[in-house]
Amino acid sequence: MTQHDESGAIDAMQGGIDSAADKDPVVAKIKAEEAKDVQRWLRRIDHTRRFDEEARKQYAIDRRYARGDSGFEVSGNIIGTYIDITEAFLYAKQPDVDVLPSKACEPPSIEAIREAAQGVIDQSPEVTEAGRTAFAAALYQGVPQPDALNMGLIAEAMKSEEMVEQEFQRLREHYEKVQRDRKAFAETLELVIVHLWRQGRLKFRGRPWVRSGLTVGAGILKATWQERTAPSAESFVALNDLQFNIKRAAALRSKLNDPTEAANNETLLADYKRQLETLRAQTETVAKKGFVIELVQAEDFSVTPGYTIANHCDAPWNSHRIPKLFDEAQAEFELDDEAMAQAKIYSVRKPAGIRKSSAAMDDVSASDADAYTSGYGPGELHDGPSDAKADKWVMVHEIWDRETGCVLTCIEGVRCWVKPHWRPAATTRFYPFFLFVTSEVDGDRHPQSLVARSAKLVDEYYRIGSAEAEHRRRVRPKLMFNRGLLGPDDVRKVESGVTQEMVGLEPTKPNTDLRGMFVPVAYAALDPALYSRDRIVTEIERIWGVQEALTGTVEVEKTATEADYQQAGFQARTGGRRDVMETALSELALYTAEVARAYLTDEDVRTIGGPGAMWPAYDGAEDLRRMVDVEIRAGSSGKPNTAAERQAWGEQLPLLQGLIDKIGMLRASSPLDIADCHERLARITAERSGDRLDIDQLMPRAVTTPVSPLAAGMGAPEPGAPAPTTGAEPAPTQEPAAATAA
Secondary structure (H helix, E strand, C coil), X not given: CCHHHHHHHHHHHHHHHHHHHCCCHHHHHHHHHHHHHHHHHHHHHHHHHHHCHHHHHHHHHHHHHHHCCCCCCCCCXXXXXXXXXXXXXXXXXXXXXXXXXXXXXXXXXXXXXXXXXXXXXXXXXXXXXXXXXXXXXXXHCCCCHXXXXXXXXXXXXXXXXXXXXXXXHXXXXXXXXXXXXXXXXXXXXXXXXXXXXXXXXXXXHHHHHHHHHHHHCEEEEEEEEEECCCCCCCCCCCCCCHHHHHHHHHHHHHHHCCHHHHHHHHHHXXXXXXXXXXXXXXXXXXXXXXXXXXXXXXXXXXXCCCCCCCCHHHXXXXXXXXXXXXXXXXXXXXXXXXXXXXXXXXXXXXXXXXXXCCCCCCCCCHXXXXXXXCCCCCCCCCCCCCCHHHHCEEEEEEEEECCCCEEEEEECCCCCCCEEEECCCCXXXXXXXXXXXXXXCCCCCCCCCHHHHHHHHHHHHHHHHHXXXXXXXXXXXXXXXXXXXXXXXXXXXXXXCCCCCCCCCCCCCCCCCHHHHEEECCCCCCCHHHHCCHHHHHHHHHHHCCCHHHHCCCCCCCCHHHHHHHHHHXXXXXXXXXXXXXXXXXXXXXXXXXXXXHHCCXXXXXXXXXXXXXXXXXXXXXXXXXHEEEEECCCCCCXXXXXXXXXXXXXXXXXXXXXXXXHXXXXXXXXXXXXXXXXXXXXXXXXXXXXXXCHHHCCCCCCCCCCCCCCCCCCCCCCCCCCCCCCCCCCCCCCHHHHHHC
């Protein structure tokens, strides 16, 4: 029987089982079709995982190198050290979000606005009516017709100019208001993105994300909006809210009433009591919602065969394998014991220490990359104590199907969808996965890790060190002596003597000279150049892009120019990886903004950004691109070069201060506006200094009554500015009511 026939027979048998499980033939047919659909998807995912077995095997090997496993006598965790150094420079802090009004929101030039105003006025009947009125009035006053006609034309021109100026001011104010609103929205959106990233703990998740990319070649982040009151993505990071705790307590209570669980009643009863205490302590009445960011292990992420991992957004579907505790999965999806009895059971793989055997890198399989082992069939328990059920895990597969726009959720072994199909909020990218890929190879589905690129060099480094250690053991000083000149007891004394021990001997010939009795054994000299590893270290550093100074192994003093060259080389070698990482983070920033636009209400945003937050009505995913440009500030996630940044800012600060005063004078801006600009400049300077300065304590307070520039101590007016009013007669002032109205 062929594999196709076997699969058909199994499906037919499964259909018969489902038909027998429900008396209603309509319901039985629906269940059978659903079971077939689930099995088709699970077989598709299983085929993909088998398709990627070699890649998962390489993941296991790369992680062993990163952990320090080695079969050589002399070894050190060089790979792990390079990963730590590179990670610290690529991702030192949460990146700064940069949201700016889009180019489409910039106001047109003054000439374009005036031309637009002229085009509107040219078609206005008021201009013609003004000319006719002036022409008729001139004729009525006895003005000759040619002169009256000229007066009418002059009146039309004056009316047209007046209306053009009014329309010009109206359009200009309109564009300026739009620009102010877009800028206020950009500032609000920037605060929202930063808030959601902090809520999702991006800083905490970002470091393992970069480490995963440096270790196995692909780091994967998953960013989703979690909400108990609406369908949302599955996540390994739980939202511990009241609604889910109630589900857990209900599941425990049902197990207490199950006679098959009688052997475990004491453990279940204790868990149930603790759960009730938790429920009594929680006062919240609304289910939690929020933005969740989690790290996806590379072996748990599947992409349609035929597409590279880096181009997963182009694939028809992506799948995420999520481990969940058996009881928590049953409580979350509200499945009965009959359905959960079908689930395939997994257990956590026992942690392994550093391996120093010769088979550390040889005896590796694809399953070694998985953190959970599947040694148990559906419904089976492994041997162990009565409370070993806490180690029962199931695998939840969340399938993001771009072709249908749906998210499917199933559990391995369970013959139904454990959650209704749901559609995520519309975004410009359907998938919530963001990849940091270090080294792509043209034509390969999986990227090549830096560990794999440098593994042979590391082996050679350890091999040389082990050979040197063996050489040192073999060149320990040895002596030869004539056994015939010593008695058996003296021979044993000499052979068993230790370093610096005094051994008394009685030669068989008393007059024998002992200096001639012992002869040193010649050995091969130790040549340091033969065991030099400098060339290998240089090649490893070239692959990883880590310069010598960063590893703390500088042996020869370098000039400032040489150090600058090394720093420039390091920036160039790590620049490509930094660019890939920042591209993924910019996509994450845009995705976060689109999710926030879809799910956050105006009230939610005002809670985050204050009462002045600007949050226009949501008009689909594309409305964001029309209003703002979202990305991260280049280089903001890496380790800051504080000295260089301070030097650059010190050169720019005087120029900016002068420009503020110059532009303020030309625009006749108020002193308060100029003061606000200088205050913002001071805040930026404090931020760039790297010190935590409370700039508000240094800023003078504004007065409530208008003060002239001279009285405020601002010095003499700028050249070209009107001189202040002097003389015995004071300058006119506004009445209090007029000033208040102004």
